[in-house]
Amino acid sequence: MAAFSRAKHRWKRDNLFRVLTRNLTGKYDYDLVVIGGGSGGLACSKEAALVGQKVAVLDYVEPSVKGTKWGLGGTCVNVGCIPKKLMHQAALLGTAVKDAKKYGWQIPEPIFHDWYISFFLFSRSAGLLLPSNERKEEMIGNLHQNHIYLLIATGGRPKYPTNIPGAMEHGITSDDIFWLRKSPGKTIIVLNSSDVALECAGFLTGIGLDTTVMVRSIALRGFDQQMAVLVTDYMEAYGTKFAWKCIPKKVEKLTSGALQVTWMEINTSKEYQDTYDCILWAVGRAPETKLLGLDKLGVQINKETGKIIVRPDESTSVPNIYAFGDIAEGRPELTPTAIKAGKLLAHRLAGRSSELMNYHSVATTVFTPLEYGCVGLSEEEAEKRHGKDGIEVYHAFYKPLEFTVAERDAGQCYLKVVCEREGDQKILGLHFTGPNAGELMQGFALSLKCGATYSHLLQTVGIHPTCAEEVIKVNITKRSGLDATVTGC
Ligand code: FAD
Numbered sequence: 001m002a003a004f005s006r007a008k009h010r011w012k013r014d015n016l017f018r019v020l021t022r023n024l025t026g027k028y029d030y031d032l033v034v035i036g037g038g039s040g041g042l043a044c045s046k047e048a049a050l051v052g053q054k055v056a057v058l059d060y061v062e063p064s065v066k067g068t069k070w071g072l073g074g075t076c077v078n079v080g081c082i083p084k085k086l087m088h089q090a091a092l093l094g095t096a097v098k099d100a101k102k103y104g105w106q107i108p109e110p111i112f113h114d115w116y117i118s119f120f121l122f123s124r125s126a127g128l129l130l131p132s133n134e135r136k137e138e139m140i141g142n143l144h145q146n147h148i149y150l151l152i153a154t155g156g157r158p159k160y161p162t163n164i165p166g167a168m169e170h171g172i173t174s175d176d177i178f179w180l181r182k183s184p185g186k187t188i189i190v191l192n193s194s195d196v197a198l199e200c201a202g203f204l205t206g207i208g209l210d211t212t213v214m215v216r217s218i219a220l221r222g223f224d225q226q227m228a229v230l231v232t233d234y235m236e237a238y239g240t241k242f243a244w245k246c247i248p249k250k251v252e253k254l255t256s257g258a259l260q261v262t263w264m265e266i267n268t269s270k271e272y273q274d275t276y277d278c279i280l281w282a283v284g285r286a287p288e289t290k291l292l293g294l295d296k297l298g299v300q301i302n303k304e305t306g307k308i309i310v311r312p313d314e315s316t317s318v319p320n321i322y323a324f325g326d327i328a329e330g331r332p333e334l335t336p337t338a339i340k341a342g343k344l345l346a347h348r349l350a351g352r353s354s355e356l357m358n359y360h361s362v363a364t365t366v367f368t369p370l371e372y373g374c375v376g377l378s379e380e381e382a383e384k385r386h387g388k389d390g391i392e393v394y395h396a397f398y399k400p401l402e403f404t405v406a407e408r409d410a411g412q413c414y415l416k417v418v419c420e421r422e423g424d425q426k427i428l429g430l431h432f433t434g435p436n437a438g439e440l441m442q443g444f445a446l447s448l449k450c451g452a453t454y455s456h457l458l459q460t461v462g463i464h465p466t467c468a469e470e471v472i473k474v475n476i477t478k479r480s481g482l483d484a485t486v487t488g489c
Contacts, residue, residue, distance in 0.1 A: 038074015040325030041153035044342030064175040083178035091206020099406035113207035115183035156285035166251030185277030193221035197282030224378035234370040363445035365438035373437030376429035425454035
């Protein structure tokens with residue numbers, strides 16, 4: 001596998017020509033050329049090399065507007081899942097230290113978080129672990145074919161709003177936040193319903209920073225909205241401030257260095273102002289197709305989203321060109337889906353398998369202070385597909401045992417299991433807010449893949465005392481109107 005990293009300069013079309021040109025024997029030097037060395041691109045190329053394909057990976061990182069840049073590995077390891085989860089953990093530890101006092105630990109006051117230490121540790125532990133030379137040798141196959149496949153896995157990058165004076169000049173995005181050498185200080189995050197924004201707000205609040213989230217309409221669009229409200233309610237109680245139904249108007253830098261942000265409340269058209277040390281835009285992500293000149297090749301793109309239109313086998317409108325991961329239209333923007341889709345594609349192109357990626361019932365977790373994990377359909381989507389009378393929703397408000405001693409409010413710890421109403425009541429969706437939601441949800445995702453029903457839940461014996469056991473004990477239906485608060489042991 002050859003990796004061409006172009007951190008400093010845009011990779012030139014010449015490079016691609018060199019890779020795509022046939023050698024003296026009339027054969028191509030590579031079987032696959034993967035453009036984009038992120039989660040999907042690297043997984044696909046490593047897998048392809050393992051099954052004997054000769055692969056070239058072309059990766060280029062355009063520095064952010066603020067000049068932040070990084071190496072191979074893509075969004076997840078450099079400016080996404082990994083640094084985000086580590087900062088989430090830093091925040092959870094802050095809460096745990098507070099809880100610890102209630103459990104008898106003597107902790108000297110005051111406690112505070114040192115941003116630089118987090119930055120330093122993260123920058124050493126995140127990033128890509130390249131395979132050893134030995135492993136690399138193993139990954140280079142020597143199969144030469146007379147056709148070449150071009151695989152596009154160039155992901156996306158955060159957008160800036162276009163019509164707000166000072167937005168780009170003074171604001172940062174998620175591409176910068178994890179690489180700041182000093183604490184962002186008092187921060188306002190402007191979000192366009194994204195989970196990333198809430199996650200950033202959660203860890204900033206958790207490490208003790210004054211954090212405000214400005215929301216134009218709703219938080220967590222696409223997720224179950226009852227759960228989204230629980231997540232943001234918990235965050236408000238946890239200390240994150242929310243400016244609901246507001247839109248930013250301008251950002252100015254004062255002589256003191258502070259940023260003065262002006263915004264408008266949509267319903268009243270009233271304008272407000274406050275000063276911040278940092279403004280973070282989380283107003284969506286733009287697919288990275290513009291540099292590739294795909295229109296010249298005839299690759300069909302959705303004009304609205306800018307993403308590449310793909311078929312179930314990840315093929316595009318041009319033979320031998322495939323696209324997967326965040327760049328592909330209609331795919332979940334998640335690392336494991338990009339990885340799995342890439343690996344399966346590598347096997348199909350090598351003629352080893354015909355298995356397609358199954359994008360249904362992919363579990364995910366929002367790493368907010370109260371984590372929210374889910375798999376399958378939201379209640380709204382289940383209602384849309386099966387009708388209100390076609391589904392049964394079992395739900396419970398529960399109290400994690402660890403919250404009791406710590407005297408933490410468990411008002412938003414909730415779970416619901418959305419089932420078909422008839423027969424064994426096949427589970428359509430499962431939603432959970434609480435500690436370690438991601439860990440809990442993985443096993444339930446497996447059960448949904450196996451066609452789990454409500455009857456299966458009832459047959460399962462719980463692990464006591466855990467939050468997960470509350471899922472298999474759930475027995476109150478929403479339809480009944482009964483109090484869903486779990487009481488006692
Ligand atoms: P990427 O990983 O973005 O890789 C694309 C690569 O292509 C990059 O290296 C890019 O520089 C390169 N490239 C772009 N243009 C070109 C070009 N013209 N030529 C050559 N190379 C190019 N997902 C989860 O599953 N769990 C999480 O907890 C999670 N948290 C996230 C938190 C944040 C803050 C963000 C931003 C994302 C998060 N994600 C999470 C999403 C996840 O990171 C992406 O879904 C995943 O990285 C997509 O993989 P990809 O291979 O499609 O693209």
